Amino acid sequence: MITDKMELQPEVLEAVVIRFVGDSGDGMQLTGTQFSDTSAMFGNDIATFPNYPSEIRAPQGSLYGVSGFQVHIGSVEVSTPGDNLDLLVAMNPAGLKTNLYALKPGHTIIVDSNAFNKKNLEKAQYQTNPLEDHSLDNYRVIQADMTSLTKEALKDVEGLDNKAITRSKNMFALGMVYWMYGRAKEHTIEFFNKKFKSSPNLIEANTKVLNAGYYFAETLELIPNAYTISPAKMPSGTYRVIMGNTATAWGFLAAAEKSGFELFLGSYPITPATDILHELVKHKHFGVKAFQAEDEIAGISSAIGAAFAGDLAITTTSGPGLALKGEALGLAMMIELPLVVVNVQRGGPSTGLPTKTEQSDLLQAMYGRNGESPVIVIAASTPSNCFNFAYQAAKLALEHMTPVILLTDGYIANGSAPWKIQSIEELPEIKNHISKEAVEDWHPYTRNEDTLARNWGIPGTAGFEHRVGGLEKDNVTGNVNQAPENHEKMTEIRAEKVKRVRNYIPDITTEFADSGDLLVIGWGGTYGSLHSAVKQINQEGYKNIGFAHFNYLNPLPKNTEDLLKRFKKIVVCELNNGQFAKVLRINFSGIEFLQFNKIQGLPFGNNELIDEFKKLVK
Amino acid sequence: MEATLEKKYTYKDFESDQEVRWCPGCDDYVILRSMQKALPEMGVKKEEVVFISGIGCSSRFPYYMNTYGMHSIHGRAPAIATGVKLANPNLSVWVMTGDGDAMAIGGNHFIHVLRRNINLNIVLFNNEIYGLTKGQFSPTSTVGQKTKSSPYGNTQPPFNPGELALGANARFFGRIGGNVPKDISQMLIEAHQFKGTSLIEVLQNCVIFNDGCYSNITNKDVKEDKQIFLEHGKPMIFGKNRDKGLVLNKLKLEVVTIGENGITEEDLLVHDAKEKDPTMHQMLVRLQYPVATGIIRSYDDVTLEEREDELTKQVKKNSKFTKTNDLFYSGEIYMVK
Numbered sequence: 001m002i003t004d005k006m007e008l009q010p011e012v013l014e015a016v017v018i019r020f021v022g023d024s025g026d027g028m029q030l031t032g033t034q035f036s037d038t039s040a041m042f043g044n045d046i047a048t049f050p051n052y053p054s055e056i057r058a059p060q061g062s063l064y065g066v067s068g069f070q071v072h073i074g075s076v077e078v079s080t081p082g083d084n085l086d087l088l089v090a091m092n093p094a095g096l097k098t099n100l101y102a103l104k105p106g107h108t109i110i111v112d113s114n115a116f117n118k119k120n121l122e123k124a125q126y127q128t129n130p131l132e133d134h135s136l137d138n139y140r141v142i143q144a145d146m147t148s149l150t151k152e153a154l155k156d157v158e159g160l161d162n163k164a165i166t167r168s169k170n171m172f173a174l175g176m177v178y179w180m181y182g183r184a185k186e187h188t189i190e191f192f193n194k195k196f197k198s199s200p201n202l203i204e205a206n207t208k209v210l211n212a213g214y215y216f217a218e219t220l221e222l223i224p225n226a227y228t229i230s231p232a233k234m235p236s237g238t239y240r241v242i243m244g245n246t247a248t249a250w251g252f253l254a255a256a257e258k259s260g261f262e263l264f265l266g267s268y269p270i271t272p273a274t275d276i277l278h279e280l281v282k283h284k285h286f287g288v289k290a291f292q293a294e295d296e297i298a299g300i301s302s303a304i305g306a307a308f309a310g311d312l313a314i315t316t317t318s319g320p321g322l323a324l325k326g327e328a329l330g331l332a333m334m335i336e337l338p339l340v341v342v343n344v345q346r347g348g349p350s351t352g353l354p355t356k357t358e359q360s361d362l363l364q365a366m367y368g369r370n371g372e373s374p375v376i377v378i379a380a381s382t383p384s385n386c387f388n389f390a391y392q393a394a395k396l397a398l399e400h401m402t403p404v405i406l407l408t409d410g411y412i413a414n415g416s417a418p419w420k421i422q423s424i425e426e427l428p429e430i431k432n433h434i435s436k437e438a439v440e441d442w443h444p445y446t447r448n449e450d451t452l453a454r455n456w457g458i459p460g461t462a463g464f465e466h467r468v469g470g471l472e473k474d475n476v477t478g479n480v481n482q483a484p485e486n487h488e489k490m491t492e493i494r495a496e497k498v499k500r501v502r503n504y505i506p507d508i509t510t511e512f513a514d515s516g517d518l519l520v521i522g523w524g525g526t527y528g529s530l531h532s533a534v535k536q537i538n539q540e541g542y543k544n545i546g547f548a549h550f551n552y553l554n555p556l557p558k559n560t561e562d563l564l565k566r567f568k569k570i571v572v573c574e575l576n577n578g579q580f581a582k583v584l585r586i587n588f589s590g591i592e593f594l595q596f597n598k599i600q601g602l603p604f605g606n607n608e609l610i611d612e613f614k615k616l617v618k
Numbered sequence: 619m620e621a622t623l624e625k626k627y628t629y630k631d632f633e634s635d636q637e638v639r640w641c642p643g644c645d646d647y648v649i650l651r652s653m654q655k656a657l658p659e660m661g662v663k664k665e666e667v668v669f670i671s672g673i674g675c676s677s678r679f680p681y682y683m684n685t686y687g688m689h690s691i692h693g694r695a696p697a698i699a700t701g702v703k704l705a706n707p708n709l710s711v712w713v714m715t716g717d718g719d720a721m722a723i724g725g726n727h728f729i730h731v732l733r734r735n736i737n738l739n740i741v742l743f744n745n746e747i748y749g750l751t752k753g754q755f756s757p758t759s760t761v762g763q764k765t766k767s768s769p770y771g772n773t774q775p776p777f778n779p780g781e782l783a784l785g786a787n788a789r790f791f792g793r794i795g796g797n798v799p800k801d802i803s804q805m806l807i808e809a810h811q812f813k814g815t816s817l818i819e820v821l822q823n824c825v826i827f828n829d830g831c832y833s834n835i836t837n838k839d840v841k842e843d844k845q846i847f848l849e850h851g852k853p854m855i856f857g858k859n860r861d862k863g864l865v866l867n868k869l870k871l872e873v874v875t876i877g878e879n880g881i882t883e884e885d886l887l888v889h890d891a892k893e894k895d896p897t898m899h900q901m902l903v904r905l906q907y908p909v910a911t912g913i914i915r916s917y918d919d920v921t922l923e924e925r926e927d928e929l930t931k932q933v934k935k936n937s938k939f940t941k942t943n944d945l946f947y948s949g950e951i952y953m954v955k
Contacts, residue, residue: 231954236954236955238952238954240949240950240952257941264704264705266697266701283939284934285937285939286941286942286945289926293697293730294697297694297697298697298700298730301690301691301700301727302698302700302701305670305702305705306702308686308698308705309702309706311705327691328694421947423947424942459665459666459702460708462664465664466686466687467686468689470690471689479636
């Protein structure tokens with residue numbers, strides 16, 4: 001049962017990377033989520049990365065149907081899901097075949113040996129059974145007959161069909177991993193009690209299988225119980241584990257409550273943004289109006305209508321949806337209404353890689369509209385700070401009377417991390433430009449001198465009746481005015497309004513070095529990968545490498561140029577073909593920007609970054 | 619609502635300071651004035667009226683009304699209006715649109731707003747042509763119609779707006795000529811009073827690009843013979859001499875003459891606009907002779923806002939969350955010391 005070729009010393013580990021892989025119907029996402037939640041509650045820092053195919057239930061056993069969930073747990077700060085695996089749990093041959101490359105030599109594989117039958121081996125294109133042909137001799141393989149052991153554990157539970165039985169074998173694997181890492185089962189059992197409230201036999205079944213796996217691992221003395229990972233040192237406070245998309249949704253809930261507006265969401269389902277809609281529709285108790293529209297265009301259009309009528313209005317989408325929303329976004333910019341557009345980026349172009357991550361919508365966000373059409377563009381950089389940037393997007397939209405595009409991506413949107421809960425009292429004030437009392441000579445386009453935000457007259461209030469529209473308008477009165485000088489003036493005002501947002505956003509800061517040989521630049525969801533790579537190289541003695549990560553993309557922070565000039569070399573790292581590098585070149589023409597790009601639908605790996613940085617400072 | 623209204627408006631209260639720029643002789647002027655005259659009769663406050671339009675000649679409408687308004691983008695007015703209404707259900711929301719705006723580029727929003735039955739009003743200016751882009755065929759242009767984009771005749775069969783609307787489960791559909799201001803005003807008032815999405819198709823003449831497209835239906839000398847003006851609960855009777863009517867012959871409507879073949883007024887169909895089953899309403903909107911005008915369908919149904927409101931009340935009643943902090947600190951939280 002155990003092929004233990006490698007001598008393993010019991011050890012206390014700082015961090016461990018585990019990947020659960022199986023068929024897309026094997027419940028790997030659930031297994032991984034349970035393990036990461038339990039670890040977070042144990043006090044570990046965590047970072048997770050679900051990686052699943054775009055098919056809902058791809059053919060069983062196929063190589064392209066493999067679904068995976070990776071979790072990085074640590075007693076130290078972890079900011080990425082990790083590169084190389086300490087443990088691979090493979091529920092079938094296809095999972096093993098497609099993921100073995102990531103496992104560190106000498107480390108552990110747990111397999112459901114029942115699944116390594118002729119049919120599955122053929123589907124995974126194995127000529128011989130890897131469990132028998134010595135191809136895994138460099139690893140520590142733990143074989144468990146999970147399918148049959150699960151069946152055995154459930155023989156006395158009534159009312160279960162064959163499907164329900166085989167579906168719970170993922171809990172056997174989870175039980176084994178819980179024992180190996182000294183995790184308590186209670187959190188997961190509590191989860192069963194809630195999830196299967198109306199089916200007591202499913203509670204019993206899942207609990208039994210989880211226990212069976214746990215005790216199976218305990219009984220196998222050959223598994224050393226020494227993979228202890230102590231709690232991480234994190235700032236004190238109350239925490240919860242949160243997914244990026246949930247954090248985004250909650251940021252808007254908080255912004256609505258703080259600002260006193262009702263929240264309106266107009267949205268059309270699209271991967272990987274739909275979870276924000278799923279989350280917000282739940283919160284009718286807060287007065288959230290979440291409207292699933294007939295298409296992307298109606299999603300943003302209904303939000304524009306709601307903004308006109310005085311709601312905090314948002315619309316959520318991913319790349320192709322942003323393309324469809326472009327014209328309406330131009331209208332929102334033209335009529336200067338507050339509106340937040342969330343784009344959870346995925347691999348493009350066209351339908352591209354819907355379930356994979358990429359940062360290739362930056363230029364679309366900046367420039368993807370007809371005419372001179374500037375909007376604020378900001379990006380979140382971790383699952384938990386999606387909360388802050390959603391909040392900030394709403395604040396900027398309301399305070400500057402302009403659309404804001406918030407960019408996240410599939411990686412941080414689906415990833416989860418501990419979130420130190422921010423209660424509403426701690427969050428900054430949000431002002432607005434609503435006209436309240438009728439004044440002589442009120443005009444919809446009279447502007448605030450500092451921000452250039454216009455007056456916001458809300459339907460239902462007497463004295464502010466006015467018309468807005470997509471035709472060029474007269475400054476101040478807002479009436480149609482297509483005179484040449486007026487158009488130029490209005491174009492400049494709209495640009496200046498967005499430019500002035502610089503005065504209201506924080507400066508860009510550097511980590512690890514303030515000046516030196518190399519500045520590593522990133523933006524958005526790559527923070528974790530870049531931060532840990534620069535941190536590691538710094539610890540190796542490369543003290544002249546600094547790291548600057550941008551969350552504010554349009555406008556850029558005021559001190560950006562000053563920062564850039566303090567480094568000899570600059571490399572802009574992006575999961576695209578160099579879009580932010582282009583933006584920087586446009587803004588800072590005398591400076592050379594090197595690029596490091598990856599366009600595989602996957603986040604940066606630690607090693608590839610470190611290799612690149614070392615090359616650049618050699 | 620009327621009781622709380624302090625002052626009685628006149629049509630002048632609804633005129634904006636903007637110069638109206640439609641072509642001289644356009645029916646749009648008639649519709650504009652009919653609206654300005656109807657609004658004081660509706661008992662709504664000026665500040666609670668919102669006009670939303672898309673793109674096209676008809677869509678300039680909001681600029682000419684001294685209310686809240688938005689001249690938006692092509693085809694999207696129903697979606698924008700839906701957002702306005704969901705944000706503030708107390709507003710009286712009007713979508714002003716044309717045949718191209720509503721049924722070509724905006725076809726999707728048009729059918730979905732009707733399906734949902736949100737309480738707003740749509741006025742469709744149907745002139746069977748694209749006017750603002752100077753004369754291309756529209757989704758309601760007839761086969762064979764010669765236009766700038768169909769110099770040898772249009773080969774695309776048209777939509778019948780009423781048929782499309784009823785197919786999308788419109789609860790209220792009215793049709794009216796563009797040259798009868800009092801009837802238009804009256805229909806606007808009834809659309810306003812109707813709870814749900816109401817759609818009015820105005821047979822609007824375009825003097826420049828499609829002049830006379832309805833002259834054989836709407837001209838004064840022919841209209842009584844060529845139109846049947848339907849009123850709920852009244853027999854389906856028409857003609858200058860009030861001697862023609864409609865009966866059902868198998869599965870088709872048939873025109874009969876009172877006094878011929880023993881037909882009396884009692885034999886005629888009686889119009890039931892409130893009937894849930896739209897079969898008869900569909901037959902009426904398809905009728906070529908006579909062309910049915912008046913309120914063809916007016917079926918009372920639950921609105922989207924009512925459903926949403928009811929659901930929200932229920933959720934609020936059963937929820938333990940009133941503030942976001944309740945949510946943030948709920949479920950699985952843990953302390954780090």
